[in-house]
Amino acid sequence: MQSFAIIGAGLAGATACRSLRDQGFEGKIFLFGDEPYEPYDRPSLSKSALATKSAPPLLMGCNWSEEFRVEKCLGVRVETIDLPSMRIEVSSGSDLKFDKLLFATGSRARSLRLDAHSETPGLYSLRTLDDCVALQGAISPGAQVIIIGGGLIGCELATTIQKMGAKAIILETANELLLRVLGKTIGSWCREELEAIGVEVHTGVSITHVDLDPSFREVRCGDGRRFSGDLAIVSVGAEPVTALAEHAGLACARGIIVNSVGMASSDTVYAAGDVASWPLRSGGRRSLETYLNSQNQAAVAAGAMLGKGEPAPQVPISWTEIAGHRIQMMGEVTGPGDVVTRVDPGGTGMTVCRLNGGELQSVVSINQPADFSFASKIIERRMQVDAKSIRDPLIRMKDVFKLAAKTVA
Template identity: 50%
Template sequence: MIKSIVIVGAGLAGTTAARALRARGYAGRIHLIGNESQLPYDRPSLSKGVLGGAQEIPPLLMEAAWFESEGIELHLGDPVFAINAKERLVTLHSGLSLDFDRLLFATGMRPRKLSIPGGNLEGVFSLRNFADCAALRQAFTVAKSLVIIGGGLIGCEVATSARKAGLEVTILECADELLTRVLGRQIGAWCREQLEAMGVRIELNAHISHLSGERSVRSLVFADGREVEAELVLVSIGGDPEDTLLNAAGVACNQGVVVDACGQTSSPDIYAAGDVAVWPLRHGGRRALETYINSQQQAEAAVAAMLGEYNPVPQVATSWTERL
């Protein structure tokens, strides 16, 4: 009998799983663990409405009253220290230990950092959580220009928000088109045209040698010696699955947590969903799918399997954004 389920990660996949468990009639304990102290919130809004100032804070995924009424035991701002797969035990940084009959691992990704000199200068930002967004939004109020390294979905969305805030914006993309990895060349070309019409400067096949500056970033230097001034720099070059805890616990990982089409890992009582999970694809192969819709679908499939209903759901990469 399943009496206790621990969900590691209070983002979209983790919160969707908690909701799905109650919707399916599971009445046992649900522990939802999050690194941040805020209630689970809508992360995609960070690069759009929140960064642009239309929203002061990101919308909550579920109101506080829902967690209370559904008996979800929240552990916010208290990250997991270790997972013991054999003993089915999770230890938090506070020292609290939680046992589980099933565990869902939904920790998402960590932003990839620059591996070139100057990446740690002041004025260099990444965008992953609300604290990152608040810092970047504050910087927008005093700066006049922003250079974005990386022409993926986040980079393009931030470029739009920054232009609407009145900044001069440049996107530097190392590939020969925007968005090729996530949405393909045709949509990437369309997006580039829309951004350029807004006044965003875009340079493709751009290879950066280093960032220059004494304490704060002053410029970016290309491999060919050219230089572009920069008051602010956003590093948006993708992320790496946050699989360290399960890897240390002996669960199979390969650029993310390896799961079957129900979300089950190599440890039968542990499942994974969302950006951290390397999920089988409908047309063959497997990879982490960093999209909102896939995170929801995977969480629901994993919950069904945890409760004994095994319906394999190979994934298709599906994404969305807002009109520029």
């Protein structure tokens, strides 16, 4: 009987367990997780779990491990992996022989580095349930919270902190929020909406020093400005957890390098989720750090572990909630071509698209779920569309899709 080991008990790891059984695997499945918790919903940590000071929702049912016959090893750290002997050693001192191995170790919060050689300790971050619990206890009504970083997590945190009756101050090094993931148009819109709910936003900030006095935090900037608060949260991105894979001799470059079915540089090892540097349909590869892509990659990799792999180059797809608005995105926001903005006549939101050679290659929608639904179908099917139709809000995106489909037919 074969034994499959999965390292990482988050979304990708749990999805892979279920997918292996759904695809007919009858062998043993061992799931290892550093955290002592059942697989939980990580996106809620910056939203409902923090705001309500509650536990995040679980990803699987109460008896999921019995249903899918998974031997859970939670709160257990994998120490080493010996690929030639196909054996792993865990923190308890025991070891396990495997036939196939899936890395689903995710990513960790990137630390703030004020020089090339040292990290800045004593600051909060948000990546795990323990991080969330620490922030739940630290943020109280009236508190002033400095958020270093104006990306997705930073903006989500600012929204939640305002809901908790505290004051959020965002310090972002770029000249606009969310540039990398949403682009300048949406980033500017989100900044205005955050400011409307009381968030203080500063862009173009170069941080040079953080005061680590335990009773308060003061952040100093290169232009002489100082920002003080009761606590500071570092939200400057994430980095894939690849140390185990690197020590095992696997090829890594900002993630474990895998092919389009999730196979790493060893044919018995696979990776999915944030830790995987997965090929993109648009070319190149990277760690995508999205919920939906992690689910998709885990299912594809599970199939490949069973010899059923179908190549699945990824198209980034995600969503977020900022300042009370639902934002959905698909494709690479930055790239060649023209940016077309579609503004809702009722003033409730907008959709921003990137077209290249008549092909819709990315879409970001604010409060426009119907527009996003049909635009994402157009992207998936690589259809040709007319920029004027995309820009005109009186032409339903559904009709744009239908016309594109007729043209293909």
